Amino acid sequence: MKDLFDYCKFGDLNLNSRIVRTGLWESEREQPGNLTPEIYNRYENIAASGVGLIITELISLYPKDVFSKYTQTIHYKQFVREAKDLTDLVHVYDVPIFAQLGFVQFNKHAEHNIKVEDVTIEDIRKIQTDFIMACQKFDYAGFDGVQIGLGNYYFLTRFINPYFNKREDKYGGNTLNRLRIVLEMIKVIKETTKLHINCRLNAFDIQANGMTVEETIEIAKLLEKFGVDSLQITMPRSPQFFSKEYKDRTPPGFKSRVRKDENPLIDACGEIIKNVNIPVILGGGANSKAQINKILNETNIDYISMQRPFVADPSFLVDWQIDDEAVSKCISCNNCYWKKTSTCHINIPATWNVG
Template identity: 25%
Template structure:
């Protein structure tokens, strides 16, 4: 099928933006900032090839809105005006290649190893310990929640001043906004807990604050789960998350991107194989765990690897299990992330009405030009779902760490540089 006849390369609107295609770069932590959250040349180097490859929309890795919401040492921040010039350099470089660029705004909440993130304390909706990290957060007060609403709006304004075309609020994968949605992590009895109306209040207030500050024409999209994937715990299922998305749509969001799971879920959000992933985690972010947890992970790593390989085998479009329910209820675009690698799988997902667009992370890390390659039916490096890159996130730069695929990628980029 030629690009002219392919739904994957047909236009789609997100708010006032009209994008020329429907494959986007999803957020992946770059781990390329400075220790105090400033963007660097290495961030530019990461995004420019993806933009040069024709990608219609790129979403940054999670950017913290306040120092207490930082999840890793080399994460980007939008917590002060002094971050704006460095972010603007990245935006200008991406725009020069013709791509649109959204900033993903986030607060990690309880999903943090405080020693790794150099943070004295963690915060959440309630003081429910994270079973993976052992982190026991402090429950946010109403006053602190209201301050965070302002900090999200401040960060969004800074991102617009830096030139970003829109923002994405990260309410998936068990981070703070997701923690407020989920009954397992939100056991409050005030206006931010209990009913779905109450549990969405925090993110709805953030959307309202951004809209009040930046107007109706600045795109605001939300990343959220299609399932919390929390067996034996009070996690959200698809119907409940669709209800939450409907409430957010009423506040004027422009699209949703559907993911899955919390940190406690294991690896449903990055299906594939996990031997190198877990090895890299134990040398990186997980080396900062409390001694007992670190030792248990080291001892049981082979068993955890085996179980993970069985439970979360790689397959394309694994979040298509959830997106059709969102499509039926929402009038805004539904974007599906989750293991997409081939043009055929992407086209099928959209043409069958399961989603309006697809996004990918690891596929772009393996092949920054994947959009162009799929559009023009050209070969390129292909992610093999080894998840070595996932294991390094937060500790080493976002990059392909599979030797064969990385060699292919480097050769491709070298050829491109001579053209």
């Protein structure tokens, strides 16, 4: 039987458990982005708790992106020095850590939020170069890997999606062409860094003419072929996806019926796992030890990511190791998501510490 606290392999990495912590917003930073004692303390609590892998809060590729006011940015001068302190701290607990990298809007001079079809070849080369340089900084700062944001509605997600990408050149049209912007930079990242490359990828869309599970499988195969080391499978707008409106509608190309009490990603993630030979992480949707172990033992899924439970209590896995009936303190109110904070609005202790 599999257990969430199994020691396991994740590509070339050793994990202390099957739980992957995924971050999102970083509200405790100082301007223009410096790490604070609260941030270091939070990461130490997570690392010491029994987590397998840590993925940071989003690190924005561009300082004037719509999300950069809520996250870290790669551009402030002390980034590498402070990030090295952070990775050294996490590594004390033998926990690998990935930097999550992405952006939502592509802005150029006075033009903002440029559409995919209006991005020039010169713009594409700039985006690729910026990603590659950011990954070289991550490598120097001691990160074990990078998570490239190809899921939710980040810019590259739209670029690879037929619903948004209407280009007629070699960066549009079929699946390979739409993914070309990513594949080209992955090749260079693999050649110039030691980073494990993880891609966060949508399982499917709900709009017509968007991504189907079948096309996501095709993309996953291409990513593996070009050197991606692992995947995390997610959904475009997860809070809405669990609504009644979603459950009454089957996504295009998704043949399995979604049960009322089931995470709709499970079947899709299982199909993707069958078609690749790299680790695949199920992106969230579980909040109890029993629920996670049920998923692990009734499916081919080996790794599960969690975000909001770590916001509610960065050390919750300590209790989970000794209590088989353990449930997360998170009540899924989503205030941390909508208010774009890295702290809980319900569980507010005076301090979190490892002592």
